[in-house]
Amino acid sequence: MLDANRVRVLVEIAHAGSIAAAAERLSFTPPALSQQLTKLEHEVGCRLVERGRTGATLTEAGRVLLEHGERVLGELRDAEAAVREVAERLPDRLSLGAFASAGKVLLPEALAVFGHEHPHVRLSLSDIEPPGGYGLVTSGDLDLLITHRYPGVPLPRAGGLHRERLLVDPLMVVAPVGHPITDTEMSLADLADQEWICGAPGIHNRISLDSAASAAGVRLSVAYETRDYEVALALIEAGVGIALIPQTILGAARGGGRVSRPLRGTRLAREIYTVYRRRPPEPVPAMLATLRRTAARSLPGAKKEGQDAHTR
Numbered sequence: 001m002l003d004a005n006r007v008r009v010l011v012e013i014a015h016a017g018s019i020a021a022a023a024e025r026l027s028f029t030p031p032a033l034s035q036q037l038t039k040l041e042h043e044v045g046c047r048l049v050e051r052g053r054t055g056a057t058l059t060e061a062g063r064v065l066l067e068h069g070e071r072v073l074g075e076l077r078d079a080e081a082a083v084r085e086v087a088e089r090l091p092d093r094l095s096l097g098a099f100a101s102a103g104k105v106l107l108p109e110a111l112a113v114f115g116h117e118h119p120h121v122r123l124s125l126s127d128i129e130p131p132g133g134y135g136l137v138t139s140g141d142l143d144l145l146i147t148h149r150y151p152g153v154p155l156p157r158a159g160g161l162h163r164e165r166l167l168v169d170p171l172m173v174v175a176p177v178g179h180p181i182t183d184t185e186m187s188l189a190d191l192a193d194q195e196w197i198c199g200a201p202g203i204h205n206r207i208s209l210d211s212a213a214s215a216a217g218v219r220l221s222v223a224y225e226t227r228d229y230e231v232a233l234a235l236i237e238a239g240v241g242i243a244l245i246p247q248t249i250l251g252a253a254r255g256g257g258r259v260s261r262p263l264r265g266t267r268l269a270r271e272i273y274t275v276y277r278r279r280p281p282e283p284v285p286a287m288l289a290t291l292r293r294t295a296a297r298s299l300p301g302a303k304k305e306g307q308d309a310h311t312r
């Protein structure tokens with residue numbers, strides 16, 4: 001039978017991206033961690049990790065063991081939580097991962113409210129950009145992930161995790177004051193000659209914009225590439241370019257000098273999800289309830305609060 005602690009070594013290397021970073025997370029020296037990995041490879045009879053100058057890459061066998069190892073570690077953490085519950089010991093930690101704009105729009109209020117209502121729970125937060133984080137939830141390194149999907153971008157496999165849609169966040173056309181969208185809704189075809197602000201190719205909001213343009217039969221010019229919505233808003237307020245920006249971002253942003261409207265002819269929106277294990281530790285349901293209330297206040301009237309909840 002495989003040693004669970006050595007399997008954890010492989011999982012940490014995969015999550016951290018290198019032996020040195022994994023060793024630091026586990027309070028090992030890199031040589032000691034490498035020795036544990038070597039013993040695991042001897043146990044399974046094949047190489048699991050390719051070691052390189054830029055980091056560690058899992059082999060095909062390593063990726064197979066990683067998928068199983070994440071589930072094993074998650075089950076062990078669930079078992080520990082179940083024993084604590086029987087012993088009437090309340091969980092005292094809750095670890096969250098979230099993408100940057102969720103950290104600005106949803107989490108400040110949610111964490112403050114949760115901390116006031118559950119002062120015995122120690123909270124931690126990690127920045128995790130989609131599609132990352134699913135494996136961390138499976139292994140139990142994260143209790144709760146907040147992630148998103150933009151139009152044209154498929155959802156990752158959830159691997160048996162529970163994924164619940166928290167909020168549908170409309171994408172609005174934002175332009176400088178005085179732009180023609182001030183007076184009327186315009187389509188992508190109407191805006192085809194504009195200079196657009198968006199992420200680089202491969203970034204989720206760029207995939208969304210390119211997919212919508214292709215569906216509309218137009219070609220758009222992205223003149224200014226940034227994935228940071230605050231930078232995009234600053235450029236727009238300076239009179240430079242237009243962009244598609246989530247409504248929650250606009251609601252939380254300060255400043256002026258801009259106007260926003262929905263696109264005519266299509267309704268684009270990013271979906272915000274929570275991801276957690278099937279049997280989450282006790283603080284997770286309470287945090288989910290807090291996040292649902294926060295989402296309801298962040299975008300009144302939008303579809304939210306657990307619609308399309310499912311397990312995959």
